Amino acid sequence: MAGIESIANNANINNEFERxxxxxxxxxxxxLWFPFQGQKLLVKTQDQGITLLQGDQELLANIKHExxxxxxxxxxxxxxxxxxxxxxxxPGDWKAFGLRELYNLMPGFEYNIATYASQLINxxxxxxxxxxxxxxxxxxxxxxxxxxxxxxxxxxxxxxxxIIVLIHDGKRMLMAHKAGWGKxxxxxxxxxxxxxxxxxxxxxxxxxxxxxxxxxxxxxxxQPWPFPSQLMIGFMARYKSGVVQPQDNELDDVRWFSSxxxxxxxxxxxxxxxxxxxxxxxxxxxx
Ligand SMILES: [Zn+2]
Numbered sequence: 130m131a132g133i134e135s136i137a138n139n140a141n142i143n144n145e146f147e148r149x150x151x152x153x154x155x156x157x158x159x160x161l162w163f164p165f166q167g168q169k170l171l172v173k174t175q176d177q178g179i180t181l182l183q184g185d186q187e188l189l190a191n192i193k194h195e196x197x198x199x200x201x202x203x204x205x206x207x208x209x210x211x212x213x214x215x216x217x218x219x220p221g222d223w224k225a226f227g228l229r230e231l232y233n234l235m236p237g238f239e240y241n242i243a244t245y246a247s248q249l250i251n252x253x254x255x256x257x258x259x260x261x262x263x264x265x266x267x268x269x270x271x272x273x274x275x276x277x278x279x280x281x282x283x284x285x286x287x288x289x290x291x292i293i294v295l296i297h298d299g300k301r302m303l304m305a306h307k308a309g310w311g312k313x314x315x316x317x318x319x320x321x322x323x324x325x326x327x328x329x330x331x332x333x334x335x336x337x338x339x340x341x342x343x344x345x346x347x348x349x350x351x352q353p354w355p356f357p358s359q360l361m362i363g364f365m366a367r368y369k370s371g372v373v374q375p376q377d378n379e380l381d382d383v384r385w386f387s388s389x390x391x392x393x394x395x396x397x398x399x400x401x402x403x404x405x406x407x408x409x410x411x412x413x414x415x416x
Contacts, residue, residue, distance in 0.1 A: 296317065
């Protein structure tokens with residue numbers, strides 16, 4: 130099991146992205162741009178697919194940016210997030226895509242930076258005023274936090290933890306189905322409650338959604354999931370006891386699958402798919 134864990138975790142670290150925090154000045158050199166118009170990222174579409182916009186400030190001086198954030202460096206190149214006016218006219222070869230559409234169309238690490246950019250832009254948009262007294266909020270030095278000018282509140286961009294777990298009994302794995310998913314099955318997942326450890330959350334969600342007990346819980350991998358600000362935390366666990374049965378109204382089916390009877394799976398590069406692949410590598414030939 131240690132082998133799988135280390136493979137999963139090493140593949141999951143982006144050493145080439147270095148974060149930068151306020152109040153570093155916006156670089157004027159050639160940069161990677163993450164401009165958002167509403168919730169959509171503007172990219173270039175070319176014959177070979179989708180590429181991030183690149184250019185210096187001069188290139189983009191003719192576009193009106195409502196917000197500019199210097200968020201980091203990728204492979205040494207500055208990354209700049211920006212928010213554009215919804216009415217701003219754009220060059221003909223720029224195209225707007227929702228982040229869900231871009232998932233699987235962009236390299237994973239670039240996609241993760243895009244989701245980071247999107248969350249920071251949204252955070253700035255929604256944290257202009259103090260939720261306690263309504264006074265303006267200003268940036269906290271050295272981080273993305275924002276503080277009320279009267280000093281009664283400081284907020285930070287939210288990261289909402291959610292667990293996802295692959296449960297197996299050595300020969301089969303447990304998959305769940307929600308109304309509206311068509312033929313596709315996924316894994317048991319759910320949000321962490323306040324005051325709960327990740328381990329408690331996994332046990333609770335499994336009990337609530339499938340009605341069973343698990344053991345040998347093991348952390349595998351994680352993935353930011355920006356809809357809107359989740360961090361998916363992936364586990365593997367072994368079935369212990371109980372009868373599998375959907376327990377809440379969210380799921381309409383929960384059942385065991387062996388590797389030769391798999392249903393339609395979640396999309397590649399989703400954390401669910403990565404967990405399923407890890408399990409198949411280890412247990413897929415033990416029918
Ligand atoms: Zn205040």
